[in-house]
Amino acid sequence: MQAEQIIILVTPIFFALIGLEYWVGKRRGRNTYRLNDALSSIGLGMLSQVVGATTKLFTLGIYVWVYEHAAWLPLSSDSVWVWVSGLLLYDFLYYWHHRFGHTTALFWAAHAVHHQSEDYNLSTALRQTSSGWIAGWIFYLPMALIGFPPLVFAVVALIDLLYQxxxxxxxIGRLGWFDRVFCSPSNHRVHHAVNEPYLDKNYGGILILWDRLFGSFQDELEAEPCVYGTREALRSWNPWVANTHVYRGLWRKMRSLPSWSDKLRVWWEPAHWQPGEAAPAHDAFDPYKVQRYDPRVPAARQLAAALLFLLLLVGTALFLWWSHQLGLPAKVLAILGLVLGLAGVARLCSAPGPASDAALTSAARHP
Ligand SMILES: [Zn+2]
Ligand SMILES: [Zn+2]
Known part of the structure; x- marks a missing residue:
């Protein structure tokens, strides 16, 4: 069975849990969902899967090639210890992939998509990048070099993703000892927050022990309620804008710099790096003054957006189920169709007129 097919099979569970979380939030008077944001996040997850099904010939292909030509000790997928150590090693490599994803502009440009939502709920988990395939595979080559079979790699990668x-x-509040050993709702809220003490913390996928080991752990503080999103807010529901937002900013910065070494450093330094500046001025940023992007649109527009979205969801599910039998042109067409369709949903969720301050709500009003 293909990884995409497993995703399709667990999708009803994803949606059932989203329904449950919405219901619990409503009952508690602490709803964390907005239709526009949830459609945007889930749509970006659909696009990420469709792109992933198209690019895995490349990403998994590199892994298989390295495994077949340079594996130090081909391990057997019959041994349970190969699976356990494979998951542990994958989680360790994921920690470093994720850490570079925040501290290096090239990798942040891809990973930022996961952080752009100014809400934090189960739909945020589905919000994934569509450009991770360009360079993300580099971090997992040690597994191929050691000799973990491609099947073990693919399955533990899926387990790590699904866990999160x-x-x-x-x-879900604090969970005691669990918060200090495993990635949990509390410590991952910290990871998604833009508050000063929470920046660049808690990268762990399954184990948060990596963060405690390598000095990037931060507990959730009662005096510092999390505010979610990115400091350079996206202010768009469009999937193309979401996936290219950081790349375009870096490209503009690169073009504005005269020196070739600085042009290259743009991609390696943190995204906020400027030549000649020792440290970015973070002090002025007040997370509780952030105005969330939230265009108000008539109910009929929202209904049309939801219906178009459902149509795209069914189309995406059918595509992913059969994608391993499709050729590259059909896959590229599917990507284009989905980008256009989701751009349509985004347009329906955006105010018909020019953006105004009425399109923004205060983050501080929400938990
Ligand atoms: Zn992250
Ligand atoms: Zn996350």
Whole structure:
């Protein structure tokens, strides 16, 4: 069975849990969902899967090639210890991939998509990048070099990804010792927050022990309620804008710099790096003054957006189920169709007129 097919099979569970989280939030008077944001996040997850099904010939292909030509000790997928150590090693490499994803502009440009939502709920978990395939595979080559079979790699990667779903919620509080050993709702809320003490913390996928080991752990503080999103807010529901937002900013910065060494450094330094500046001025940023992007549109527009979205969801599911039998042109067409369709949903969720301050709500009003 293909990884995309497993995703399709667990999708009803994803949606059932989203329904449950919404219901619990409503009952508690602490709803964390907005239709526009949830459609944007889930749509970006659909696009990420469709792009992933198209690019895995490249990403998994590199892994298989390295495994077949340079594996130090081909390991057997019959041994349970190969699976356990494979998952552990994958989680360790994921920690470093994720850490570079925040501290290096090239990798942040891809990973930022996961952080752009100014809400934090289970739909945020599905919000994934569509450009991770360009360079993300580099971090996992040590597994191929050691000799973990491609099947073991693919399965533990899926386990690591699926584990992280449930931690994207504000409805589960602190969990005691669990918060200090495993990635959990509390410590992953910290990871998604833009508050000063929470920046660049808690990268762990399954184990948060990596963060405690390498000095990037931060507990959730009662005096510092999390405010979610990115400091350079996206202010768009469009999937193309979401996926290219940081790349375009870096490209503009690169073109504005005269020196070739600085042009290259743009991609390696943190995204906020400027030549000649020792440290960015973070002090002026007040997370509680952030105005969330939230265009108000008539109910009929929202209904049309939801219906178009459902149509795209069914189309995406059918595509992913059969994608391993499709050729490259059909896959590229599917990507284009989905980008256009989701751009349509985004347009329906955006105010018909020019953006105004009425399109923004205060983050501080929400938990
Ligand atoms: Zn992250
Ligand atoms: Zn996350």
């Amino acid at each position: 779903y449930w931690v994207h919620t504000q409805q």
